[in-house]
Amino acid sequence: MHRTLAIIEREMRRFRRSPMLIVMSMMMPIVQLVVLGYAFGGNVKHLKVAVVDQDHGVPAVRIRELAGAVASGNHTFDIVDYADPGDALRDLRNGVVNGVLTIPPDYSRRVIGREEPKVALISDNTDSFVSATLSATMGQVVGSLHEPVKTSARMSSEPRLDVVEVYPYVPYIQYLLPGSITMSIFMMVMIGGGIIFIDDKARGLHEGYLVTPITKFELIAGFNISGTIRAVIAGAFLMVIGSIIAGVPNPLDPMRLLRLLSVITITSFALISMMFLIMVRITDPLLPRAVFGVLNTVLYFPSGAVYPQQGFPAWMQAIAAVDPFTYAVHAFKSLLLKNTGFDAIAFDLGFLAIFSVVSLGAATMLFRRTL
């Protein structure tokens, strides 16, 4: 045991004197949280819509008035008048406008004659977000034109859906925070347990250990416990700072912090065990750097950290099912966004514990006490 403690002491002394490691492992998750949080969290606004009115009748003017109301109301789009549909389409292709709303010459006549009046929205569907937003907003505008004034009975006989939201509004930056905490743990594990571990091996530092009477188990325990401590520090730091940045209500609730810390600890242990398993036979210092980006992508995006897993294809859901990030992110979401107790995260903790044991067991079997 004293030899394991010696390894931990060595690793922690080195960690304390490597401020760049600490900064680097915190920097990316925080930057990602802030940039992605604000980049994806907002509503699409000020899209440019070309309106080509070839009718000029009263119903056409009404469409333009309603569209103008949207433009000056929630600013989803701004209107630019075009006389020539050819010019409007050219500007659409050139990216000057995002959509073209064409009111055809017989629109008013068809409205009055009730002969299926139509207006056309030609949108730039290379950007599906913009295209979908325009279609939805324009659909509402056109749909509201011909709704008859409702005179509803006091007691309606039609079924109605009332939506009740259980939790207060969750901004996207808060939705991202669980993934960012997991990412900060992963960064520390990747740099400390991956890159530095292999660099030490390549420099011959491990050779120094291997000639001492330390046992294989003591050595592995020393590496893993020190790696877990470093990752817990990173995760805890991001939990506090990230909660403040994202505006999580009551971020310093001690009971929640305690529960979060338990998830951070088990996640750290699971990820360092996984990293040790990946690195146990690697000796080339370039390899951890090369797999860094791939691992990051394969673990982070399928986890549901940025997008619900229900939207994934089957193969990606299969990755998500064995991805430790999935369970860490789910547990952090439960605690941070819903403030649940241990009941809601018991399965996550169980999976991460089993994942740790399996990874560490496999790594221990593969670890060689000789060069």
Next chain:
Amino acid sequence: MLAIDVRNIVKKFGDFTAVKGISFEVGSGEIFGLLGPNGAGKSTLIRMLTTLLPPSEGTALINGFDVAKQADEVRKVIGVIPQAMTSDLELSVEENLLIFAKLYGVARERRKRLIDELLEAVELTQWRDKQVRNLSGGMRRRVEIARGLVHEPKIFFLDEPTTGLDPVSRVHVWEMLQRIKAQRDLTVLITTHYMDEADKLCDRIAIVDHGQLMALDSPMKLKASVPGRNVLEASFSGITGDWPDVLKQLPEVEDVTGHDNVFRVATSNGPVTTMAMLQTAARMSVSVDSLAVQSTTLDDVFVHYTGRALRDTLQAPAAQDNPFMIRRQ
């Protein structure tokens, strides 16, 4: 009891045999040198003796313990300085020693005393709180030597401890090793490719080449075993193909080696052979571009036993000398 007893030890990496059945014994308290160029198998041999690599065949007993079957017992009695600088750059000099003392389970009181003594011995007491990254290469090597002795081992293995150091630092390390050795009951096995180092430090030397033991004796006896008391090293121009034979016919000549127009002539009487060589060269219209007469050195011993100059091979590190090029089994 012998400190080191190596019997017919072999190490194979796939089809490549790095060490081909070497046997030798090292007595307690001896400084034993393994001399050979890079790729000779020295580092592979030292790694087998320090339990870092399992031997493919043969046995090695360290202080009576088998390196393959009693590895933990071996590790307790040996101190090892690997070829690469392996001290922790972020830790201080004292912390480097402290962590290793703890890894060896040295008790707290003994730890303090040993670290103080060793820092004094390697003349780093005033640097004890400095991070190793701030020290020169020679000082870092001294930290590692102290680190390797922090548990008072009986046998000390040093794998090319002075490689990469400047001449002043090299001499400093030699002096320090001799001083430490004089103060302790210590057996030392050192590998090197510096002839002068082996000559000054070692009680006995084993010359290793291509994984085989080519010669083993004290530096003095090894030098005496080489033909000739003097060596003439000369370069010529205008020579013909039979020039080596001409040199061999000169009086007192015992051996001639060389390539291109540079020759080493071993002779039992330097002045007589030199005079005869100059006269013969003048008679045959061969000009002598340079000429040096010297006593036999370990360089000559090496050339004699391996058939090549040590420096010829220094630039070509072999796979088994790089721990991370070793094919894992």
